[in-house]
Amino acid sequence: MASPPPRIFSGARRRARRRRALALQHSVAEPARFVLDDMIEDVGERLAFLRHEPNRSMVVGDWSGQLAAGLPGEVLERDIAGPDALDFEHPWPVGDFDCVVVLGLLDTVNDLPGALIHIRESLAPDGLAIACFPGSGSLPALRHAMLAAEPDRPAARLHPMVDSRAGAQLLQRAGWRDPVVDSHDLTVRYSSLDRLIGDLREQGLGNVLADPAPPLGEAAMQRARAAFTDLADPQGRVSETFSILTLSGRRAKPRF
Template identity: 60%
Template sequence: MTEAPPLIFSPVRRRSRHARIAGLQRREHAARYVIDDMIAEIAERLAFVRREPGAAAVVGDWTGDLAAYLERSGHAITRFDAATLDEELPWPTGEFDLVVSLGTLDTVNDLPGALVHVRQALAPRGMAIATMVGGASLGKLRRAMQEADGDRPAARMHPLVDPRSAPGLLQRAGWSNPVVDTQRLTVRYSSLDVLVADLRAQGLGQVLASVPPPLTRAACERARAAFMAQADADGKVSETFEIVTLTGGR
């Protein structure tokens, strides 16, 4: 009997987070730089491999920009809503020439199983691309949260995929010709509150199954001070997002 994966992420909170993104994006000057970077990376990758257009499935494309790009390239698009698609189950339809997941697979409890389902949704010789925020991301925010909690730190940020383990995951999932690439996106912040607002607007808040206790007012002030203590000479903090891109086929 196969042992069930540990429940790290809450499926309910995960779906709710994806469902809220459209509303958050309607706010003036809402951040979207992480998904923009992911889409640019995927477009560059597809231009390099020069695949013939075909049936393409896209999940997590809440801006619609990737679907529009693929349509202009001649693909027939099926868009899946990340708020309703359970990526830990087989996809409802299959035989896609291209499957793209934008920033959704880093919060599934059974990542190897989800990667199997992506591969099974492909047609023979189909191609899959999955992007996500990787483990080297948000180091300064993590340090600030640790300072806020002091000697009794709570799990306030969810674990992220280590790209060094990704090749093994793809091999276990049966992806052919697996490739794992990483790139760094650096964004500068004038305060911790701006960073937190940006993360929420982009659907990057934590969705842990075990919800940590709320920060007290004093802890919030410690977090703000610890974050700004890492500022550059101009008073802004340079924070890093590691973007991990997984590519392979059936």
Template identity: 50%
Template sequence: MTEGPIEHSVPRIFSPARRRARYHRALARQGDQDAARFVFDDMIEDVLERFDFTRAEPGSTLVIGDVTGQLVPELRSRGFEVESAGPDGLDEEQPFPRTYRYVLNLGLLDTLNDLPGALVHARHALEPGGMMIAQCLGAGTLPALRQVVQVADGARTYARIHPQIDRPAASGLMSRAGFAKQVVDSRVLRARYGELGRLIADLRDQGLAGILADAPPAFTRPAWARAQAGFEPLREEDGKVTETFEILSLTGWS
């Protein structure tokens, strides 16, 4: 069977320059021992559990996007030959320079303009029988923040939170990319916040803040006051607000 190119038009949703800048800011913020890491802790734990479940033998591995720097040393301690890359050094929307037994992507897949093409390139970057695991935020993420920014913007709303991928769409994209077999799972993390500013800081710490190509205007002081006011009705009995992070795990084999 001859494999032809996947034809599609590439939307302009995200800014690659803002994506790279966000990654560098997160790397710098991770230098603070109190920086939030819980989303990446969960992603890394899931990757390692999948390696254990599939009895993955050591092999050449590319880790993309781990701002915490925790996955590479863990894999090396298990005998894997590991390279690390970020969006500043690797364009996931272009062919990879070499092939690997494993390609692991943490927290970046959902901010690509050409996601179908990127998945094809990731598959082509796998050796025969190789495995890709990508972890990213899914469609159930940040419902509380969505409500808050709507209140803050008032009658004239702006796109401030990224469009997100749900499980059926992710599964369809994996099949379309031509993986020999694929699995898409999702799970939910919940975090509790007493202050809106802490939620925003946690997103920035982990490189999860907005990078839309058409950047919305910055909050004015009145808008920030409205945002904080919009945060108040979401408080539960203990005075805190629950925010939700849906994590998608996309696993595919060449």
């Protein structure tokens, strides 16, 4: 019997983070959603390039409804929070979707190969899956600030991330046909560390580690703010990077 994957992330914290982000999206005057918007645009361009016009799709993780509105045919929208929540630790709806798109959720899954298998199994033969999420190289300015906050014994405050090479290996392991892995950088400029943290919370991008570190004290937070400000350009802005990793592939047709 295979041993279970290590428990790096907390499913309960992941769902709570998602619910908080959804609440902020409705309560904040102009909530941040640029990571989601970037992923939606990228997926739309990929589908147009491939001339893939599905009859039945499933979209997971798009709280805006924008992607589903632009897809032809029947579209089932699901999320990881709410009454129709999907659980990455258990099997998904099986077998007849021409297209499955997962936005911004796979970066905090303990069993990522298993989740990719669930996605593959939800596809019809020759169906297309696309998954986008923040990958390795994201948030270097924030990482710098967190290390400066605790110079002697830094705690784990940002979770590990998947890079392109690991993504390709995961797709092969999960049995996706025609696997493609690529990434692009989204750069956003900030005047303060607090604004960056606010944007992360509004988009559900905070950490969901199973063993979270205790909150930073005021002195540590001041060191983090100072280290972040030290990275500012002459206009007083710090450029932060979100590296969006995209995994795509198909379910193989049966051989007769």
